[in-house]
Amino acid sequence: MNVVKLIEESPLGAFQIRVFGLCALVALIDGFDSQLLGPAARSIAQSLDLRVADFGSIFSASQVGFFIGALVFGPAADRWGRRRLLIATTSVFAIFTLFTALAHSFGSLLLYRFIVGLALGGASPSFIGLAAEYLPLQRRTQFVTILWAAVPLGGMLGSAASTALIQTAGWQASFYIGGIVPLLVALLLIFFLPESISFLVTQGASPARVRAIVEKLTRAAIKHEDRFIVDTPEAQGASLKELFARGRAVPTLYLWALCFMAWMALIVVSFWTPTLIQNVGFSASAAAATLLFNNIGAVVGTVLIGSLMHRFGHFRVLILSFFASAWAVGALGVFTAVFSHVAISSTLAGFFLSASCAGLIAIAAGSYPVSIRSTGIGWAIGVGRIGSIVGPLLAGHLLSLDWSVRDIYLALSVPCLCAAVLVILLRHSASSRARSGRDAFSVG
CATH class of the missing domain: 1.20.1250.20 (MFS general substrate transporter like domains)
Known part of the structure; x- marks a missing residue:
């Protein structure tokens, strides 16, 4: 069995x-x-x-x-x-x-x-x-x-x-x-x-x-003579090299690059937005409210993305989500004259960025064989964490160079656009693997 x-x-x-x-x-x-x-x-x-x-x-x-x-x-x-x-x-x-x-x-x-x-x-x-x-x-x-x-x-x-x-x-x-x-x-x-x-x-x-x-x-009795097996040939143990074996190298690198860019944008928005919003003249309470709206959008987006991916296709939804993330992040820097516009942009940025990150986790969880699944998930999250460390440092450096709030957010939208392109490449790689009958990265 x-x-x-x-x-x-x-x-x-x-x-x-x-x-x-x-x-x-x-x-x-x-x-x-x-x-x-x-x-x-x-x-x-x-x-x-x-x-x-x-x-x-x-x-x-x-x-x-x-x-x-x-x-x-x-x-x-x-x-x-x-x-x-x-x-x-x-x-x-x-x-x-x-x-x-x-x-x-x-x-x-x-x-x-x-x-x-x-x-x-x-x-x-x-x-x-x-x-x-x-x-x-x-x-x-x-x-x-x-x-x-x-x-x-x-x-x-x-x-x-x-x-x-x-x-x-x-x-x-x-x-x-x-x-x-x-x-x-x-x-x-x-x-x-x-x-x-x-x-x-x-x-x-x-x-x-x-x-x-x-x-x-x-919920049924199993015969004592039944033997239990798993269907993954790599079941003897997990190691980093298995993430690159059996043709998984290219899609694994795509996934890592996606996680790096997605978490970089996500953490910069959540970490720096309260400060940047105050830099354009809003109060501390308005900045706190902006972060709250961002968190609400994050929770809703993360909950909904799975159903949308299941219904319309993993990669199709993720491509649209990254394009929408780029627009929402750019809007945070452009529409700063009225607080309601900032609040809407922050909510949408939280929604689409968090949805994109959750979608990447779902792809990692569903793409690797069960014997190396935690390894694949762990490295995807770990590389994402590198982005979450680099992103705030980079944003702080740009701020020290007297970049405007508008330009910082527009620059941050670029990784989101690059991520959308990378998802297209990942989809092509997954389709090739599915046609060849190989086991990993065949979701969507």
Whole structure:
């Protein structure tokens, strides 16, 4: 019995929904935890006698940790088990979020947030890969993008909670919540989250353990003499070179370039827009409202993109989304005379940029064989994180060169246009692979 085909062809049932729900819960607290530091930075600086400028290094340490975590723990999840890695990384970012509340110096704060970023980055490939594996093929894109929407939704909740709790209970309170809740979620994972069934089969787990999962999937008794197999020839283990084997080199590089440009534009818009909007004369409260509109657009776009890709085609929708992103980002710099125009542009930029990023995650989750899926997802996210580090630095450099707000946003629209062209090339590569009958990058 081929367990991969069994899952892909099975109807969506309670067992798959349970797996998806647990993975979505991790995604939610991932986003929640990642947004706690920003609103609390000024209060922490006062408490620890630090400069607010010192938090640039702390934010960067978290981003670097996320980047390393995605690259290292993606392949590790394919080798050692996604359930095991997800429980471990969730526990680690919970513990070090609690430690953040106890930080007493710049060095300790820097170390704790680096480790939190490392664990958050490591969790992402595991919760995406595990959820994708247990989803029917026809519903995978829709549900993976909904799963990814839990991250910005959690970020909104984390930012709001941190802002509210600073006024009533001190900055430490949000980090206590951000640590205790993930520990409780880790307990849920221990008791209710199954391991990747393909991993169990390839690692030679007992037939009884595999049979128990299959019976929950099919809701029918399985004969004891049935043998379980997977259909991927690379099932002996994952490594970076497998992302470039069997003709996957070109589409993998296209995907990485797309992730770099998409996350660069996404993070620049979310990180720099409040400052740039104030530079053209709007108040701090208007800048905060602009960021809120951007986040709302991000959540809605991420939720909807999966259904649109499923209905109209993965690549067709993604091409249009990147072209729309270029227009919306450019509009942010051009239509700055009236706040309502800025708010609309910010909402649309959040919608299309986040939708594009979620679409890329869905393509990564659906394109690689199950044996290297977490590796593929981890490297795609990791390369995207490089863009999220480079983008804000580049925008800050352009601002120091006295570039106008208009010109900065117009320059940022160029990577979005390039990404649309790259999706066209990726579609051509995927079509060629589909015609040749090869296994990866045949979505859409």
